[in-house]
Amino acid sequence: MPVGVVIRKTPGVTRWAKWSWRAVALLPGAGPADWRELRREGDAVEYHAATVEVEMHRAETEAYRVALSDEPPSAFVILRPSEDPEADEEFKVFSITVSPFEAQDYADSGEELVERVPMPPALIAWVSDFVERHHVEEVFVKRKRDKKRIDLVEDGIGDERIRQTADVYRAPTSKRKIH
Numbered sequence: 001m002p003v004g005v006v007i008r009k010t011p012g013v014t015r016w017a018k019w020s021w022r023a024v025a026l027l028p029g030a031g032p033a034d035w036r037e038l039r040r041e042g043d044a045v046e047y048h049a050a051t052v053e054v055e056m057h058r059a060e061t062e063a064y065r066v067a068l069s070d071e072p073p074s075a076f077v078i079l080r081p082s083e084d085p086e087a088d089e090e091f092k093v094f095s096i097t098v099s100p101f102e103a104q105d106y107a108d109s110g111e112e113l114v115e116r117v118p119m120p121p122a123l124i125a126w127v128s129d130f131v132e133r134h135h136v137e138e139v140f141v142k143r144k145r146d147k148k149r150i151d152l153v154e155d156g157i158g159d160e161r162i163r164q165t166a167d168v169y170r171a172p173t174s175k176r177k178i179h
Contacts, residue, residue: 001028001029001053001054001123001126002028002029002030002031002051002052002053002054003026003027003028003029003030003051003052003053003054003075003096003123004026004027004028004030004031004033004048004050004051005023005025005026005027005048005049005050005051005052005077005093005096005117006023006024006025006026006027006038006046006047006048006049007021007022007023007024007046007047007049007079007091007093008021008022008023008024008044008045008046008047009021009044009045009046009047010022010043010044011043011044019090021079021089021090021091021113022115023077023079023093023115023117024046024117025117025118025120026075026077026096026117026118026119026120026123027048027051027120028120028122028123028126029122030048030051031051032051033048033049033050033051034049034050035047035048035049035050035088035089036048047089049089049092049093050092050093052093052094052095052096054075054096054097054098054123056098056127056130058134060099060101060102061130061131061134061135061136062135062138063098063099063100063101063102064098064099064127064130064131065131065135066100066101067098067099067100067119067127068124068127068128068131070100072118072119073118073119073124073127074100074116074117074118074119075096075097075098075116075117075119075123076096076097076098076099076100076102076103076106076114076115076116076117077093077095077096077114077115077117078093078094078095078096078097078103078106078112078113078114079091079092079093079094079112079113079114079115080092080094080111080112080113091113094112098119098123098127103116
């Protein structure tokens with residue numbers, strides 16, 4: 001499903017960051033966009049930054065259920081720093097995911113900015129329908145220990161450097177005698 005991303009640009013609060021960029025809304029079914037200005041309130045500007053495809057996979061339905069159970073249900077916008085130093089926009093929209101597990105992976109890398117954005121009702125309905133059709137509950141199987149006895153191994157026994165049979169735990173000594 002194509003989903004548009006609304007980014008809000010506000011003045012930075014520190015001298016090191018001139019602007020603060022934040023994903024604030026999603027537009028399900030949006031058409032193509034390239035930083036089209038939507039609204040301006042003083043220094044704050046909202047842009048329809050981009051429209052990207054949201055993909056879901058049947059193996060990830062457990063993650064989608066977690067996203068739907070959040071209050072409010074949320075999707076995650078992944079922003080990457082712009083590679084063009086001349087561009088007015090500091091970030092570009094890389095991806096949108098409805099999996100909090102995937103979003104955590106991006107956040108852990110430290111390369112991307114991950115923004116949590118509330119899902120609009122149309123996106124909630126689409127994700128819920130997908131989960132309902134494809135989710136298969138996995139039965140929990142408790143792992144059992146194998147029956148191998150590991151307490152029978154005695155370290156140090158059979159060390160070929162030790163010739164005495166009386167004390168098998170003795171450390172090997174050098175053949176050099178001290179006078």
